[in-house]
Amino acid sequence: MNYARYLTRLSSSRQHSAIRVLTSIVQENPSIITMAGGMPNPQTFPIQEVSLKLKNGKRIDLDEKTTRIALQYSGTKGLPPLVNMLTELQCRIHNPPTYKAEGHPGPLDLIVTSGSQDGLCKVFESMVNPDDKVLIEHPTYSGTLAIVKPLTSKAIPVESDIDGLNPASLRQALSPWSPSDATRPGSDIPKVLYLVPNGGNPTGAGLTLDRKKEIYKIAQDYNLIIMEDDPYFYLQFTKPYVPSFLSMDTDGRVVRFDSFSKLVSSGMRLGFVTGPKPLLERLELHMQCSVMHASGLSQMALYKVLEDWGIEGFLKHAETTAELYKTKRDQCLAIMEKHLKGLAEWTVPSGGMFVWVKLHVEDSHKLITVRAREKGVLFVPGSVFMMDSSKPSPYIRASYSNCTEEQMDTAFQRLAEILQEG
Ligand SMILES: Cc1ncc(COP(=O)(O)O)c(CNc2cc3ccccc3n(O)c2=O)c1O
Numbered sequence: 001m002n003y004a005r006y007l008t009r010l011s012s013s014r015q016h017s018a019i020r021v022l023t024s025i026v027q028e029n030p031s032i033i034t035m036a037g038g039m040p041n042p043q044t045f046p047i048q049e050v051s052l053k054l055k056n057g058k059r060i061d062l063d064e065k066t067t068r069i070a071l072q073y074s075g076t077k078g079l080p081p082l083v084n085m086l087t088e089l090q091c092r093i094h095n096p097p098t099y100k101a102e103g104h105p106g107p108l109d110l111i112v113t114s115g116s117q118d119g120l121c122k123v124f125e126s127m128v129n130p131d132d133k134v135l136i137e138h139p140t141y142s143g144t145l146a147i148v149k150p151l152t153s154k155a156i157p158v159e160s161d162i163d164g165l166n167p168a169s170l171r172q173a174l175s176p177w178s179p180s181d182a183t184r185p186g187s188d189i190p191k192v193l194y195l196v197p198n199g200g201n202p203t204g205a206g207l208t209l210d211r212k213k214e215i216y217k218i219a220q221d222y223n224l225i226i227m228e229d230d231p232y233f234y235l236q237f238t239k240p241y242v243p244s245f246l247s248m249d250t251d252g253r254v255v256r257f258d259s260f261s262k263l264v265s266s267g268m269r270l271g272f273v274t275g276p277k278p279l280l281e282r283l284e285l286h287m288q289c290s291v292m293h294a295s296g297l298s299q300m301a302l303y304k305v306l307e308d309w310g311i312e313g314f315l316k317h318a319e320t321t322a323e324l325y326k327t328k329r330d331q332c333l334a335i336m337e338k339h340l341k342g343l344a345e346w347t348v349p350s351g352g353m354f355v356w357v358k359l360h361v362e363d364s365h366k367l368i369t370v371r372a373r374e375k376g377v378l379f380v381p382g383s384v385f386m387m388d389s390s391k392p393s394p395y396i397r398a399s400y401s402n403c404t405e406e407q408m409d410t411a412f413q414r415l416a417e418i419l420q421e422g
Contacts, residue, residue, distance in 0.1 A: 001276065005223075006191050011125070017288040020076055020292065022037040023037055023074065024076075037073070039073055040072075049063060049067050058308060066300065069300065071296060074296050074299075076287050077112065078293065079299045079303060082112060082300075083110055083112060085303065085306055086112070087110050093241075097247075107277050111273050111284055113273055114294045114295070115266075115269045116273070119283065120143070120147060120227070122283050123227065123283055124192075126283060128151045132152050132154065132191070132192075134151075135155075135158050135190045135194065136148060136157055138157030138158055140201070141229070141385070142202075142384045142385055145385070148194075155387060156190060157173075162203065164195070164207030164208065164211055166211075167211055170218055177222070190222075190224065193219060196229050197244065199232025199350070199353065201353075201385075203347065203354070204329075204352055204356060205356075209242050213248065219253055223253075224253065226253060226254045227255050228246060228254055228257065230244065231258065231259035234262075234322060235321065236350065237325075255273060255275035256274045257273055258274070262321070263321055265302075269294065325353055329348075332408055335405070336355070336412055339409075343419040344360060345360075353401035355397075355398050356382075356395060356397060357397075358395050359394050359395070360394070360419070361394050364382055364393060365383050367419075371418045375418060377415060379398050379415070381395075382395025398411075
């Protein structure tokens with residue numbers, strides 16, 4: 001893999017921040033006497049210790065020394081013990097073929113980000129020049145469209161269904177080019193493919209293993225980088241987990257985005273990016289001059305919880321969380337059967353928090369943003385998840401994650417009334 005091919009001029013020109021390098025030196029050599037970095041004196045910090053009470057009754061105390069580390073500037077890539085633990089998790093769950101692959105041009109790297117949203121934004125900005133063509137699963141997460149649309153007006157939607165991105169649609173999208181264009185200087189062939197493989201947002205779709213293998217083969221043929229945006233990996237409703245693109249990435253062409261928002265906390269703003277070192281180095285350099293590093297307190301709190309759980313405990317928590325959302329999905333489906341029959345149709349989510357509903361209307365936008373709101377119920381109109389949000393869409397996205405059964409019943413009853421009123 002020649003990773004320079006994928007980087008924008010802006011990203012390629014980034015240099016290590018001199019002051020941020022100092023932080024890493026101090027982090028690696030705590031005994032060094034430093035009068036270099038502008039590190040504030042922790043004696044001035046009002047917080048002395050932090051105590052976490054877990055719902056299982058356990059209490060985790062961060063002593064004064066640990067709290068001081070959490071409250072101080074730290075290395076851009078993340079707190080070392082957390083980075084080590086997350087690396088161990090990735091190896092255990094995904095067993096990436098390039099990890100420790102001797103002499104591989106893109107040995108695996110991992111960086112903790114302020115939510116996976118921050119990682120997505122910076123990685124797109126490092127690989128997509130203005131008006132580059134980029135392949136985007138369609139429909140897709142509105143937060144990704146918010147990143148990509150200002151970057152380029154030439155994003156290419158790749159149609160998906162309940163089994164995820166359709167490889168035939170991907171081949172169709174790439175049909176104006178041949179694999180040889182990937183090595184032809186000046187070609188405008190797309191270089192990046194973005195998708196959400198599990199618990200699709202907005203569709204609840206889950207990519208099958210067969211499709212993943214076919215998509216990876218296409219990515220090899222056309223030399224694509226795959227951005228595997230996978231915050232719902234652990235919210236798959238059936239086991240075993242469908243293997244990730246990272247687990248089959250023999251070439252080092254997958255950049256994977258994980259998130260703790262749906263498993264531990266969305267407000268702690270913690271995600272992590274796993275991928276080839278030459279690409280993640282660009283993410284690190286961008287972080288050095290933007291956020292510097294993800295919150296130290298959030299990272300330390302997460303680390304202590306994961307340390308208490310161990311990987312087995314984390315997987316047990318993930319399983320319990322997935323079971324809760326599966327139960328809510330089933331409640332949601334039953335309530336839609338009760339209220340929306342003849343008024344809409346929908347597919348059955350295989351993971352995540354969303355169900356994709358096609359109303360029997362021309363366009364859901366006004367109905368949802370005006371009529372439904374007047375009746376005291378909120379959904380998201382399908383146009384929000386489309387590359388061209390100006391086009392009418394009969395779809396809505398409903399999230400069952402944070403509603404009681406009674407609330408969902410009232411919500412869909414009100415939606416049915418609006419639809420029946422025409
Ligand atoms: C596929 C995919 N990729 C990345 C992210 C970002 O996750 P994070 O930065 O790690 O927390 C998400 C989060 N999705 C949403 C977030 C959200 C936050 C406030 C209000 C509404 C929200 N709605 O609706 C969402 O779908 C996602 O679904």
